[in-house]
Amino acid sequence: MATLPIVQYEEKIIETVENNSIVVIIGETGSGKSTQLSQMLHRRGYSKIAVTQPRRVAAVSVARRVAQELGVQLGEEVGYAIRFEDRTSRNTRIKYLTDGVLLRESLADPELNDYSVIILDEAHERSLNTDILMGLMKRLVKLRSSNLKVLITSATLDGDKVSKFFRDCPVLNIPGKLFPVEVLYSKERPVNYLDTALKTALDIHVRQPEGDILIFMTGQDDIEKLVSKLEDEVRSLDEGSCMDAIIFPLHGSLPPELQVRVFNPPPPNCRRIIVATNIAETSLTVDGVVYVIDSGYVKQRQYNPSSRMYSLEVVQISKVQANQRAGRAGRTRPGKCYRLYPSQLYHDEFLDVTVPEIQRSSLAGSVLYLKSLDLPDIDILKFDFLDSPSSESLQDALKQLYLIDAIDENGAITSIGRKMAELPLEPSLSRTLMEANNYGCITEALTVAAMLSTETALLPGQSKTEKKRKRPLSNLPDGFGLGDHIQLLQIYERWYQTDYDIGWCKDHGLQVGIIMYSGISMIKCIHL
Numbered sequence: 001m002a003t004l005p006i007v008q009y010e011e012k013i014i015e016t017v018e019n020n021s022i023v024v025i026i027g028e029t030g031s032g033k034s035t036q037l038s039q040m041l042h043r044r045g046y047s048k049i050a051v052t053q054p055r056r057v058a059a060v061s062v063a064r065r066v067a068q069e070l071g072v073q074l075g076e077e078v079g080y081a082i083r084f085e086d087r088t089s090r091n092t093r094i095k096y097l098t099d100g101v102l103l104r105e106s107l108a109d110p111e112l113n114d115y116s117v118i119i120l121d122e123a124h125e126r127s128l129n130t131d132i133l134m135g136l137m138k139r140l141v142k143l144r145s146s147n148l149k150v151l152i153t154s155a156t157l158d159g160d161k162v163s164k165f166f167r168d169c170p171v172l173n174i175p176g177k178l179f180p181v182e183v184l185y186s187k188e189r190p191v192n193y194l195d196t197a198l199k200t201a202l203d204i205h206v207r208q209p210e211g212d213i214l215i216f217m218t219g220q221d222d223i224e225k226l227v228s229k230l231e232d233e234v235r236s237l238d239e240g241s242c243m244d245a246i247i248f249p250l251h252g253s254l255p256p257e258l259q260v261r262v263f264n265p266p267p268p269n270c271r272r273i274i275v276a277t278n279i280a281e282t283s284l285t286v287d288g289v290v291y292v293i294d295s296g297y298v299k300q301r302q303y304n305p306s307s308r309m310y311s312l313e314v315v316q317i318s319k320v321q322a323n324q325r326a327g328r329a330g331r332t333r334p335g336k337c338y339r340l341y342p343s344q345l346y347h348d349e350f351l352d353v354t355v356p357e358i359q360r361s362s363l364a365g366s367v368l369y370l371k372s373l374d375l376p377d378i379d380i381l382k383f384d385f386l387d388s389p390s391s392e393s394l395q396d397a398l399k400q401l402y403l404i405d406a407i408d409e410n411g412a413i414t415s416i417g418r419k420m421a422e423l424p425l426e427p428s429l430s431r432t433l434m435e436a437n438n439y440g441c442i443t444e445a446l447t448v449a450a451m452l453s454t455e456t457a458l459l460p461g462q463s464k465t466e467k468k469r470k471r472p473l474s475n476l477p478d479g480f481g482l483g484d485h486i487q488l489l490q491i492y493e494r495w496y497q498t499d500y501d502i503g504w505c506k507d508h509g510l511q512v513g514i515i516m517y518s519g520i521s522m523i524k525c526i527h528l
Contacts (some may be wrong), residue, residue: 004032006174021141022169025153025160028176029327038094049117052099054144057259058084063096099129117149120345122282126156126356133364136385156320179330184345193295204291206242211290212272218299223249223275243269250276292329297342305396318351356387364427365398365474372421404431451488
């Protein structure tokens with residue numbers, strides 16, 4: 001802890017926080033902001049500190065790290081709260097939670113009186129919930145100026161822009177602890193970035209000195225394909241020709257107990273190869289990573305207000321994301337970043353920063369949340385966002401809510417809308433559950449809603465997997481031709497009939513974690 005750069009700035013940070021309601025802290029990669037800020041404030045007597053993270057895995061892993069550093073049991077003095085999991089107690093003084101969980105807490109307590117400090121960490125990711133929280137914090141510090149401190153922290157955020165948004169609040173810049181990283185570009189963009197990543201990883205493993213490898217891919221399907229190919233190739237290497245390798249996937253759909261495996265050090269004479277989505281860009285620090293392979297792509301959800309449909313698209317990352325990925329290689333010693341794209345492409349075509357989620361998402365859920373707060377000084381169409389969404393998106397959200405009776409013709413929230421806002425679901429799914437309850441099919445609707453709230457449970461077949469299957473995918477229920485929703489319900493009920501046999505899921509090409517999560521979601525929703 002003493003070697004982290006942020007520790008040297010503790011007195012300056014505390015002095016600035018004590019004299020200002022809002023402070024922006026730009027902490028470069030490796031500065032220690034995610035783990036140390038909360039501890040500094042805790043030592044100075046702030047009663048309860050909330051630290052938001054855009055991702056569940058980051059909230060869990062950082063909370064574990066802070067509890068370990070303080071020598072306390074996780075869930076007591078230090079805890080975390082994510083969707084459907086709360087490891088906190090009355091004794092909790094430092095609480096890591098997702099930005100969505102903090103928003104839901106504000107439904108019951110709009111002034112968030114339980115907290116003396118709220119830290120919005122990794123704000124540069126510009127998640128939809130974090131952007132809404134920034135707008136709410138701007139209002140909240142007026143109401144609680146005497147007993148609330150707000151810190152906006154990031155590695156790459158435009159500090160001046162955020163400072164201006166918060167009426168010229170102070171900005172502190174904390175240098176990071178980053179070793180030199182050699183960036184190596186491809187001569188041309190590969191036709192198949194998965195195969196190129198495989199070849200690059202094997203070349204590093206066979207020819208380069210010890211050090212773990214982190215590979216950035218776009219999503220779960222690509223990750224599982226690459227992990228499978230890497231395992232086959234590593235097994236085929238001549239024994240003794242190089243060190244051993246242990247290969248881990250890392251993505252948001254993995255159960256928490258599988259996500260935390262990547263933080264365990266490898267056995268002697270063995271390197272880790274971690275194949276991850278962009279959740280490994282920030283917050284998560286995997287000690288020992290020396291080599292990074294950057295595909296140059298990320299999977300993003302894009303919402304079209306005209307069609308009212310989402311599409312999941314593979315798009316180029318921004319320069320900010322590329323630099324974050326490269327920085328993962330220089331945390332413990334000098335490293336190398338292999339970019340699977342030419343330097344000219346990076347300089348000429350990559351966007352400088354990532355498009356904020358609020359400008360590419362449906363705002364129906366966010367608008368319903370804001371209306372449920374019953375704050376007379378908030379005008380939805382003029383809400384103070386750091387980057388405003390289009391008027392078309394806001395109007396689309398209001399129209400959607402009106403069509404499902406969540407708001408009336410004057411835009412006021414209805415009693416139905418208030419009930420919908422209490423459920424941690426998209427408004428359309430919340431409305432579905434309410435109707436299902438009236439028609440006596442709530443159990444079936446809960447199953448469908450839970451499965452629709454996760455990533456797809458059906459994975460595309462792979463040739464290797466197909467050979468292992470005892471029964472083909474065609475044996476799965478087809479929904480009687482009534483659509484995907486009925487098929488999802490039938491699949492879950494078929495799994496229930498097997499007494500939740502995990503082997504049945506694997507045999508039929510189903511994502512076990514998703515199916516199990518759906519069951520948990522259903523149980524939790526019943527208790528709401």
